[in-house]
Amino acid sequence: QVQLVQSGAEVKRPGSSVKVSCKASGGTFSNFGISWVRQAPGQGLEWMGGIVPIFGPAGYARKFHGRVTITADESTNIAYMELTSLRSEDTAVYYCARGGFSGGPLDYWGQGTLVAVSS
């Protein structure tokens, strides 16, 4: 059974950056890839981008282009999502999930990481 375990909650200042990790166990994401999805308080789901390591570089939603970087370390089975130039509107729960990129379902999800941006 695949499990995705994410890093803990973060409180950040506006203008700073955050890097959230997602460790996979019980399987790899090399072939399926990893997507990052965020959910602002009381809002819906928003896909930020994803990566399939065997296919190459990550792809990003246009809204986040230039601010988000998704990477994956196949040797440790850990994926990362870094978001820069944080603003209050980035306050959300960030989820990693296996799959998604290029159309596959998001079949396993991490527990979510709350990132709060506040001065």
Add this chain to the structure above:
Amino acid sequence: QSVLTQPPSASGTPGQRVTISCSGGSSNIGSNTVTWYKQVPGTAPKLLIYSSDQRPSGVPDRFSGSKSGTSGSLAISGLQSEDEAKYYCAAWDDSLSGVVFGGGTKLTVL
């Protein structure tokens, strides 16, 4: 404003059948399959239906999905109290080169 359109709410009584719609366009549902997720407040979403009409193992056959043209649909038969949750549809969008979601439908079991 979500790319895929879902009704904000739906409801039914125990044992009833409810349907949730998801409307998109030619670049998403019209050319790709529909996925459905269930989210209980405070928890991560869970995969419910993939490839428009396939259920992952462990999902009861009370849940079924379909797709026609640029719309998808989730049906829940034999409604139970534990079905109360928010349901999201999603699809790959060829124009945006990304996953797009519906705004979610809150299902209330009366």
